Amino acid sequence: MAHNILVVDDEKLIVKGIKFSLEQEGMEVDAAYDGEEALDLVKKKDYSLILLDVMLPIIDGLQVCQLIREFSNVPIIMVTAKGEDMDKIMGLEYGADDYITKPFNILEVKARIKAILRRSNKKAAEPEIKKSRLKIRELEIDKESRRAFVNGAETNLTAKEFDMLELFMENSGKVYSRENLLNTIWGYDYKGDARAVDVLVRRLREKIEQTPNEPKYIHTKWGVGYYFQ
Numbered sequence: 001m002a003h004n005i006l007v008v009d010d011e012k013l014i015v016k017g018i019k020f021s022l023e024q025e026g027m028e029v030d031a032a033y034d035g036e037e038a039l040d041l042v043k044k045k046d047y048s049l050i051l052l053d054v055m056l057p058i059i060d061g062l063q064v065c066q067l068i069r070e071f072s073n074v075p076i077i078m079v080t081a082k083g084e085d086m087d088k089i090m091g092l093e094y095g096a097d098d099y100i101t102k103p104f105n106i107l108e109v110k111a112r113i114k115a116i117l118r119r120s121n122k123k124a125a126e127p128e129i130k131k132s133r134l135k136i137r138e139l140e141i142d143k144e145s146r147r148a149f150v151n152g153a154e155t156n157l158t159a160k161e162f163d164m165l166e167l168f169m170e171n172s173g174k175v176y177s178r179e180n181l182l183n184t185i186w187g188y189d190y191k192g193d194a195r196a197v198d199v200l201v202r203r204l205r206e207k208i209e210q211t212p213n214e215p216k217y218i219h220t221k222w223g224v225g226y227y228f229q
Helices: 012-024 034-042 059-066 084-093 107-123 159-170 178-186 195-208
Strands: 003-008 029-034 048-053 077-080 098-101 135-136 141-143 147-150 152-155 218-221 227-228
Touching: 003 034, 012 029, 012 048, 029 034, 029 147, 034 048, 048 059, 059 077, 077 147, 077 195, 084 159, 098 107, 135 159, 141 159, 141 195, 147 178, 147 195, 159 178, 159 195, 159 227, 178 195, 195 218, 195 227
Parallel strands: 003 029, 003 048, 048 077, 077 098
Antiparallel strands: 135 141, 141 147, 147 152, 218 227
16 A cells, blocks of 8 residues: 655655655655645645645744644654754654755655665554553553553553653663664664653653652653653
8 A cells, every 4th residue: 555645845856846756666655835825734634644834825834733633643754944953853742753945856865765664564563462451550551552541541652752651661761862762762763862752752752751850750860861760
């Protein structure tokens, strides 16, 4: 079954080039040229991945990413013309899975897309025996449906947030360095900053901890990384 990719950029020549290149790989590609159009398409159709530019008319890419995360965990790669670290981190903080900066090489774009699709396919193909519920105190996850619950109430997690929580809960007490978490959650081919881990931990704490500044689940091992208790 072909992967459905949504490319969102207001520069039509860029969209045309990416679309042609991805279609050569057997992928089906839709295009949107502003944030509003992108949101409409995502609500109507299931996509395997979204390539989303930050600078968009009507609704900017970061807002689009945040709005999509309210109802979908589809993988999102942010595209930005700016190279500052904060732009990249902001993209991840809004729920993106990866980022790439302009100008880019189309081969790199394809490599990033294929890497994320491989990880998504791998998760979908995991043996059924691994898919079950795991509960620690007031916190519970359902690995099959990829849902999380705090005190019985469901909390909406992004794909990366769920991956991190699942990893922590299955390895309680194990200390993970930022680099180790970056490689495990994002993959060894991810080129981003290790500070993305801190952003993800902070977002996850805000969703599962009663008092995020005084966590009882995800703890900081100063100078090393994080662990689940």
